[in-house]
Amino acid sequence: MNINQFLQHALTGISVGGCYALIAIGYTLVYGILRLINFAHGDIFMIAGYFMIFSFAVMPFPIAILVTLVATTVLGILIEKFAYSPLRQAPRMSVMISAIGVSYLLQNLATYLFTALPKAYPAIPGLKQVIKIGDISTSLVTILTPVITILLVVLLLWLVNKTKIGMAMRAVSRDYEAASLMGIKLNKTISFTFAIGSLLAAIGSILYFTDRMTVFPFSGSLPGLKCFVAAVFGGIGSIPGALLGGFFIGICETIIKAVGLSTFSDAFTFIVLIVMLLIKPTGLFGEKNIDKV
Amino acid sequence: MNKMKFKDKINIDLLIYIAIIVVSVIVLMYLDMNKFEYNYAISIIEKSLVYAVVALSMNIVTGFTGLFSLGQAGFMALGAYTTAILTIPVAARPNVYYMNGILPALENVVVPIPVALILGGLVAALFAALIGIPVLKLKSDYLAIATLGFSEIIRAVIASPMMDKITNGSYGLKSIPGFKSSIECFVFSLVCIVLMILIINSSTGRDFKAVREDEIAARSVGINIFKTKQLSFIVSSFFTGVGGGLLAMFMRSIDSKTFQITLTYDILLIVVLGGIGSITGSIVGAFFVTAGKEILRFFDEPLVIAGTEVPLFKPGFRMVIFSILLMVVVLFFRKGLLGGKELSVKVFKKHSRKKNEDNVSEGGKE
Numbered sequence: 001m002n003i004n005q006f007l008q009h010a011l012t013g014i015s016v017g018g019c020y021a022l023i024a025i026g027y028t029l030v031y032g033i034l035r036l037i038n039f040a041h042g043d044i045f046m047i048a049g050y051f052m053i054f055s056f057a058v059m060p061f062p063i064a065i066l067v068t069l070v071a072t073t074v075l076g077i078l079i080e081k082f083a084y085s086p087l088r089q090a091p092r093m094s095v096m097i098s099a100i101g102v103s104y105l106l107q108n109l110a111t112y113l114f115t116a117l118p119k120a121y122p123a124i125p126g127l128k129q130v131i132k133i134g135d136i137s138t139s140l141v142t143i144l145t146p147v148i149t150i151l152l153v154v155l156l157l158w159l160v161n162k163t164k165i166g167m168a169m170r171a172v173s174r175d176y177e178a179a180s181l182m183g184i185k186l187n188k189t190i191s192f193t194f195a196i197g198s199l200l201a202a203i204g205s206i207l208y209f210t211d212r213m214t215v216f217p218f219s220g221s222l223p224g225l226k227c228f229v230a231a232v233f234g235g236i237g238s239i240p241g242a243l244l245g246g247f248f249i250g251i252c253e254t255i256i257k258a259v260g261l262s263t264f265s266d267a268f269t270f271i272v273l274i275v276m277l278l279i280k281p282t283g284l285f286g287e288k289n290i291d292k293v
Numbered sequence: 294m295n296k297m298k299f300k301d302k303i304n305i306d307l308l309i310y311i312a313i314i315v316v317s318v319i320v321l322m323y324l325d326m327n328k329f330e331y332n333y334a335i336s337i338i339e340k341s342l343v344y345a346v347v348a349l350s351m352n353i354v355t356g357f358t359g360l361f362s363l364g365q366a367g368f369m370a371l372g373a374y375t376t377a378i379l380t381i382p383v384a385a386r387p388n389v390y391y392m393n394g395i396l397p398a399l400e401n402v403v404v405p406i407p408v409a410l411i412l413g414g415l416v417a418a419l420f421a422a423l424i425g426i427p428v429l430k431l432k433s434d435y436l437a438i439a440t441l442g443f444s445e446i447i448r449a450v451i452a453s454p455m456m457d458k459i460t461n462g463s464y465g466l467k468s469i470p471g472f473k474s475s476i477e478c479f480v481f482s483l484v485c486i487v488l489m490i491l492i493i494n495s496s497t498g499r500d501f502k503a504v505r506e507d508e509i510a511a512r513s514v515g516i517n518i519f520k521t522k523q524l525s526f527i528v529s530s531f532f533t534g535v536g537g538g539l540l541a542m543f544m545r546s547i548d549s550k551t552f553q554i555t556l557t558y559d560i561l562l563i564v565v566l567g568g569i570g571s572i573t574g575s576i577v578g579a580f581f582v583t584a585g586k587e588i589l590r591f592f593d594e595p596l597v598i599a600g601t602e603v604p605l606f607k608p609g610f611r612m613v614i615f616s617i618l619l620m621v622v623v624l625f626f627r628k629g630l631l632g633g634k635e636l637s638v639k640v641f642k643k644h645s646r647k648k649n650e651d652n653v654s655e656g657g658k659e
Contacts, residue, residue, distance in 0.1 A: 035434070036434070037434050037437065037438060082624075083620065083623075083624070086624055087623075087624070087627075090627060092433055092434065093355075093359075093361050093433065093569075094623065094627055096361060096433075096434060096437060097561065097565055097623050098620070098623045098624065100558060100561060101565075101616065101619045101620045101623050102620070103558075104558050104562070104616045104619060105613070105616035105617065105619070105620060108609060108612040108613045108615070108616045109613055109616070111608075111609040111612065112607070112608070112609030112610055112612070112613045113609075115608070115609075116609075221554065225438070225441065225442075225445075228438060229438075229442070232435075232438075263449055263452055263453040263454065264449055264453065266445055266449055267445060267446040267449035267450070269442075270439075270441075270442025270443065270445050270446050271442075271446065273438065273439060273442050274427060274428070274439055274442060274443070277427070277431055277435055277439060278427050281431070281435070
């Protein structure tokens, strides 16, 4: 592998990693607040792909993007309202099964409505434009992805650390009951968290599928799990951690594929997960969680 | 006096179970004799039996020990591949491994089917023991994702080019000897199910339940938490492996794509619908879901009433129905069909007597 090839792969890895980071943030936020692995998150990401395909077919692309973002956000909020909020007092296993149920439902619904065959993802004008830097040729979206990701993370950090709703989110994730005693509206805060997570998943979906060019009903399940691993790697509950985890998984995966071990690229992610859980279960930036009896 | 009554009731249940088994055997024999006529029914029954074994084995670890494991598909793959590799007739092997050839050491190894199934279970149990050491220390949700990860790793290894000479890589295995009759399938499944029931009702099974209910209390009465979890995980994986072997025999050809995460979800659907922590629930659930999927197949075909096509009916509709059913059960009947109880005479009697009271109290909770 010469230096140019290496740079080429590194660039692809960073781009994929950016998308992963955006999805991983959704996992981290939801887990931080509800202590729930939102198994449906990857499928929300997949449905966002379909939203884009169908809205793009009937309207100009800036509006289509807007519609996709809004529709996905609403979907995220609705899922929380219908599938998770009735189970607030239920054991954790029930909520997790509910999340798996939603994921199962979204996948089957997508198969039913849009068939299992991959559908072509629309090319957003300009995004696939080829750019040459020295000997490396790449498309605009590859370069744009990490930039957008980092911008969004900065924005999100500001939101979480400096605004009132962000403070509410942090309070709820620290202590559920105490937060509601302090007058924080639990349901509103949780809905808001899901909205942000889904919005980021929608943005990630646009960037990811523009590069992949097709969407099918199961295209969200594996990226979803990988992004959860990314969130665990960075430390669940930590936004910079999710960013770092996303980039790490994306880059490693691309390198493994480039070396010619592509059958193991998915397995690698899970090896990372298990090694991480063994060495440092709280992840890179995670806080230590003390279990109360 | 009380003890006597209790014993009597158990005997009534036992008698009913034996009666069910005898009736099933007679029905199956009849079906076997008219194999061509009832081909479809036989295949549904066989599939249900296999799924009942796997669902019950998942219930041991998830329902009775309270460990949410999502590694089912991976352990099934181990059992299925072991069984397949050891039972494919030698004559058929060059045809199966036509791309890369077979490992010389395995070329002529054929064992009887029961031995192959047990070996399949043992391989799965061995992996479970190795995996269990790091994984079982994790908390519930991490455990779920870690076991799911392991199942994906197993699948990747099976499909990898390095395993070509053993698992035939991504080409999969075919020509696996199937069940000679549905009775054979019934006997294998029954043995597994009875063994699992005996384990669940033994003192070990009570340890499992104690760990599920309250780890700290269990520890304080001298139960070794980690060992109990490990044992439950290994026992469950053993039967999952055997179930995987049975599935391979049922399907007659397998590849790594058979054992995707969706398979685990399908089994979870059975366990949840039947009731987490209910033996009879898993068994009834397996038949209900498998037969339901087949019976509802007409939902997937275009339906024409009076010359106009009903737009709802197209491929995938029945799976949507099942997903909605799963969500309804999870949200409104959190305990499933049987909810930790067992189907027995006692329950029926109690139920018919208490039905009205139950309805009132449950309505109050909502």
